[in-house]
Amino acid sequence: MAVAGCGSREERWSLAGATALVTGGSKGIGHAIVEELAGFGARVHTCSRNAAELEECRRRWEEKNLRVTVSVCDVSVRAQREKLMETVRQTFDGKLDILVNNAGQLLFKPAAECTAEDFSNLMTTNLEASFHLSQLARPLLIHASIAGGGSIINVSSIGGSIAFAGSTVYAITKGALSQLTRNLATEWAPNKIRVNGVAPGFVTTDMIKDVDPEYMKQENSKTPLGRSGKPVEIASAVSFLCMPAASYITGQVICIDGGRTISS
Numbered sequence: 001m002a003v004a005g006c007g008s009r010e011e012r013w014s015l016a017g018a019t020a021l022v023t024g025g026s027k028g029i030g031h032a033i034v035e036e037l038a039g040f041g042a043r044v045h046t047c048s049r050n051a052a053e054l055e056e057c058r059r060r061w062e063e064k065n066l067r068v069t070v071s072v073c074d075v076s077v078r079a080q081r082e083k084l085m086e087t088v089r090q091t092f093d094g095k096l097d098i099l100v101n102n103a104g105q106l107l108f109k110p111a112a113e114c115t116a117e118d119f120s121n122l123m124t125t126n127l128e129a130s131f132h133l134s135q136l137a138r139p140l141l142i143h144a145s146i147a148g149g150g151s152i153i154n155v156s157s158i159g160g161s162i163a164f165a166g167s168t169v170y171a172i173t174k175g176a177l178s179q180l181t182r183n184l185a186t187e188w189a190p191n192k193i194r195v196n197g198v199a200p201g202f203v204t205t206d207m208i209k210d211v212d213p214e215y216m217k218q219e220n221s222k223t224p225l226g227r228s229g230k231p232v233e234i235a236s237a238v239s240f241l242c243m244p245a246a247s248y249i250t251g252q253v254i255c256i257d258g259g260r261t262i263s264s
């Protein structure tokens with residue numbers, strides 16, 4: 001049965017007809033988000049810096065009948081972000097329902113040893129890119145046709161709210177990304193754009209493949225669910241936040257961490 005003004009249950013839990021841009025969709029969490037959004041009926045555009053890898057992904061998505069287009073973009077470069085949004089505008093006829101700022105990089109290095117270049121590279125890739133892409137997407141998101149309004153999802157990290165030694169610069173970018181989420185949610189609510197974030201704990205992707213197994217074992221022991229997460233477990237929450245079912249949720253950053261941040 002339909003809730004007054006909110007559509008039927010099928011409509012609330014669907015992304016049919018929606019359009020989405022997901023940055024960093026060739027691997028890991030971004031790859032899972034592309035598949036999940038497309039699986040719920042969205043048309044998705046994604047990018048990364050590696051053309052061959054992107055094309056291989058596109059081919060496999062086509063085989064699965066998922067509607068995904070790709071283009072190369074280094075999100076740390078302003079001109080490439082502008083070109084990406086122009087491609088998206090043309091691909092989706094000027095209308096965008098969902099922007100997922102997922103592309104990001106991790107740096108495990110003691111703060112005392114971080115160079116000016118380390119700082120600037122992480123700030124640009126993890127934070128400035130998300131801010132600028134949100135600005136660029138805003139005129140398209142205003143035309144979103146999905147019930148509940150257009151959505152921006154920022155992929156933050158629990159490292160933005162609790163301190164892991166050796167990841168200070170990464171942590172600053174993610175802490176700021178979570179605050180960006182709350183500020184944009186407030187500023188753009190009148191435009192019917194919802195802005196939310198997810199803050200994963202450790203998730204098994206290439207990003208953490210070099211982390212010392214002993215360290216991971218200790219981390220798992222501090223996590224109530226006793227393990228690291230899987231990319232699809234982040235993707236399902238992202239999909240929910242974009243759906244009409246989440247139409248009254250904005251400005252929230254949801255920890256998806258097996259309970260790591262609530263554990264004593």
Ligand SMILES: NC(=O)c1ccc[n+]([C@@H]2O[C@H](COP(=O)([O-])OP(=O)(O)OC[C@H]3O[C@@H](n4cnc5c(N)ncnc54)[C@H](OP(=O)(O)O)[C@@H]3O)[C@@H](O)[C@H]2O)c1
Nearest residue numbers: 024026027028029048049074075103104157202203205207
């Ligand atoms: N894995 C975790 O434990 C974890 C935990 C908390 C938060 N996160 C966050 O989740 C997001 C995804 O991480 P992941 O674990 O899936 O990492 P991943 O497996 O390393 O994948 C990162 C994706 O982003 C792309 N990318 C990286 N730098 C880029 C750039 N400058 N321009 C365009 N694309 C770029 C990569 O492709 P190319 O390198 O080919 O460009 C790849 O597609 C990141 O924001 C990360 O901080 C991850």
